[in-house]
Amino acid sequence: MPLPEDLVEGYRAFRRGRLRREQARYRELADHGQAPDTMVIGCCDSRVSPEVIFDARPGELFVMRNIANLVPVYQPDENAHGVSAALEYAVNVLHVKHIVVLGHAQCGGIRAFVDKIEPLSPGDFIGKWMAMFIKPGEVVEQRSHEPLQDFIERIEKAGVFRSLENLQTFPFVRSRVESGELQLHGAYFGVAEGSLFVLDRATKEFKSARELATT
Numbered sequence: 660m661p662l663p664e665d666l667v668e669g670y671r672a673f674r675r676g677r678l679r680r681e682q683a684r685y686r687e688l689a690d691h692g693q694a695p696d697t698m699v700i701g702c703c704d705s706r707v708s709p710e711v712i713f714d715a716r717p718g719e720l721f722v723m724r725n726i727a728n729l730v731p732v733y734q735p736d737e738n739a740h741g742v743s744a745a746l747e748y749a750v751n752v753l754h755v756k757h758i759v760v761l762g763h764a765q766c767g768g769i770r771a772f773v774d775k776i777e778p779l780s781p782g783d784f785i786g787k788w789m790a791m792f793i794k795p796g797e798v799v800e801q802r803s804h805e806p807l808q809d810f811i812e813r814i815e816k817a818g819v820f821r822s823l824e825n826l827q828t829f830p831f832v833r834s835r836v837e838s839g840e841l842q843l844h845g846a847y848f849g850v851a852e853g854s855l856f857v858l859d860r861a862t863k864e865f866k867s868a869r870e871l872a873t874t
């Protein structure tokens with residue numbers, strides 16, 4: 660089966676435009692390997708592409724995307740762990756200097772969690788995946804008088820906090836953070852306006868990246 664026509668067209672446009680401009684860079688990256696400074700952990704959501712948001716060129720971002728941009732806790736057992744494998748490579752091989760957890764508005768994974776949806780398949784993969792968002796015994800509920808939209812946004816942002824917290828359960832992450840070789844960042848993307856908010860970890864507030872850029 661051929662690829663969908665829009666993908667074929669897109670590839671043609673890539674060859675005519677970006678590849679032509681960046682051919683030398685692609686060759687260099689092929690010969691010398693990648694050396695990105697930053698890993699981004701983002702959501703699978705098609706509206707929230709880290710390479711687009713950060714206007715990144717090939718080789719600049721090492722990107723891991725999953726449902727609701729979640730990082731599990733460090734769990735060295737006999738199971739396969741996709742996020743942990745990507746982290747291991749980014750930190751221990753590529754020696755990235757920054758890890759950015761990128762949350763976003765209108766996140767379907769968070770919405771599924773908030774709405775406590777029924778399993779979508781016998782595996783209930785989304786349900787099990789989102790379950791790691793909460794700690795044992797923790798209760799996540801809408802506050803009285805809290806509008807649903809505010810509740811959802813609070814939980815979307817809490818997902819970024821939880822992922823940052825879980826990142827530090829990985830010994831190889833924690834040791835590099837402590838030595839100053841690695842910095843962890845949180846960010847939140849507003850889909851409608853294309854706005855970016857960056858987590859100020861001291862105040863635990865997300866601040867507009869436009870404000871940060873002008874100060």
Ligand SMILES: [Zn+2]
Nearest residue numbers: 702704766767
């Ligand atoms: Zn999402």
